[in-house]
Amino acid sequence: MAVMTYREALNLALREEMRRDPDVFVMGEEVGLYEGAYKVTQGLLKEFGPKRIVDTPIAESGFTGVGIGATMVGLRPVVEMMTFNFALLALDQIVNSAAKLNYMSGGQFNVPIVIRGPGGPAHQLAAQHSQSMEVYFYHVPGLKVVRPSTPMDAKGLLKSAIRDDNPVIFIESETLYNVKGEVPEDPDFLIPLGEAVVRREGTDVTVVAYMGMMYRAMEAAEELAKDGISVEIVDPRTLQPMDKDTIIGSVRKTHRAVVVEAGAGFAGMGSEIATEITEEAFDDLDAPVERVTGAQAPMPYARNLERAKTPTKEKIMDAVRKVCYANGSR
């Protein structure tokens, strides 16, 4: 194990997979000479050369299409979105080509592409650059969607994504790039897609949260422990396919659930997970599943308004108390 940042873990994953498989290449804006807008591709041009580390014009739809085409001739591209908000420009390529080629070709083509980059709210990136983009993708059959919260997951899941024969949407976070954690140096260390993890064990309530929200839930859990409320935190890690068993198993144990998501709540990941819990574990519930979500509004730039829109530790604590019928319950 080595301690490294989330950014370094991603870099290591790319490096190891490119060394392992000559078909893997990286493409995107500023990934080569500039070594990545967030330095995830640092040093890769030097090691692998311009044929495998390809700087592109500012044309998301175009280079995403090039990537999908490359899969059809046997390559395994890793396409970087400078931020995932820019993937909206490539939505047609992702939804109508990447997600559907395998199906529409009767299985003749696989599309082993990874589209990766940062997404979700960060710090004062305002309305257009703070969106939780996963919601646009996990609804589309044919796409896998990954949101890794820790350096270890970043490495293990990115390597699994590159080795997967399906298109994988891999959304990182600006706020997590500098987070440090232990990461196995074993080049064959993988974390399978579709496996959730229990980040913290508890007995009174299950909080489902990923990325920055997972860290806020951890803070809330620390705080709630002082009040004698034992919080279990489940990080789904992969949103599609979703590891329902781990979530349901946890709820069967704690009998209460709170789902946290950074984006707006309407038809969000929280709604999906809450429904799964209700369908699968209804008789185990002692309270309705509570959602803590971003407000139904564009992300404001002002720091105070940004905070008001986003789920905070306090909001998570309130929701936990509510489902536990602790003080603050209605």
Place this chain on the structure above:
Amino acid sequence: MAVTKVVMPKLSEQMESGKVIKWLKKEGDRVQSGDILAEVETDKADVEMEAFGAGVLRKILVSAGDTAPVGALIGVIADESEDINAVVGQAGGGAPAQAAAAPSAAKPAVAERPSAAPPQPKSEDHAARKPSPSRGPEAPTSPRVAEVVAQQPAASMAPAGPSADGGRVKASPLARKIAAQSGVDLKLIQGSGPGGRIVRRDVEASQSAPPAAAATAPALRPVAQPAATGPEFEDVPLTTMRAAIAKRMPLSKAPVPHFYVTTEVAMDRAWALREELNALDGQPKISVNDLIIRAAALTLVHHPGVNASFQGESIRVFHRVHMGIAVALDEGLITPVLRDTQAKSLVQIAVEARDLAERARQRKLRTQELSGATFSISNLGMYDVRDFSAIINPPEGAILAVGAVRKVPVVTEDGLGVGRRMALTISCDHRVMDGAMGARYLQDLKKLLEEPLRLLV
């Protein structure tokens, strides 16, 4: 000629279901209005059920020995030519619950709302939800009574707090599951969640509540017992009365904050007076309990705060004393009511209390003799009990527990003597009264019993 539905009548405020003991008419028999159709066992008494219409008893839907919720269709009276399939079919979901199944009070409310009945104004619907003795089917005068009865089931649910809004118990799925597994009746539990929702902790708290009466030390048993043979235990089904007691008592003990005050009464003079009275020719025998009933009633007149009932937003103070007298039966306990006790002489009390007790044992009490008490007395003196505390029978505000009159050493002016002493414990609803009120009541009651000639004037 109309079809007359025979429904399980509501014979007491608490009644939720009744058991058909036997049918006195069989299918095909011609019946007149007022004929006795069947005998029904309620939680309190066995009652004869009259026909409310004339015709032929075409169909019996609940056979003898089976239980049906109040308001459920149990038979149909109609002309021979009448098509009763529609009416019988309506029974459907509200069909009589078998004796083993827990009678669901909610079912008949839905199933029995007769589709052919004239639409009822909303206000009347609300009225029907409130328990109102005057709406009881005791004196049916019109064919509409059958429908009134059918509307009644909601009333039986009103008293329980959690189910007041139309009878549905709000509980979390987990609470329901645990309750079902452990046999807890959710209707008896007060929910602590939002809007009174029953949640897991409420069910668990009700399970861990200590049993009402702690077991006492075993009596004289031979030390060496022969090796037991046969089954280790048997599960005796609840009688209707035991089920009613099991249901009612937690409704008192849990939500009513009881407190207890005990005193000791010198009964020497009361004992002597009673012996003197009972030596008189041609006088009915007076029991110690009769003296206590009389004394308790007279004292209540001066302590109206103890003769009172908690009504949620107010306290109802009664100006008359209707004394509930607990009568132990083999299968349980029943509390017939001696009305206007404060206005009755000792002899009247003796005669009427004995009559009530005897008919209680024969289960021949009328329903109106089983409700409306404002205060109750429970006497376990005949079992040589020194003292005990009783559970209040809501909506009453207090109950007096009477121990045995015992000969005990007492300190007299000259030294040590022998006296007759009796313990009285009053259980009071703290929402209605406070400790001092209970104590002052006991003080005056004690004084009255210790100067028993006052009971004669």
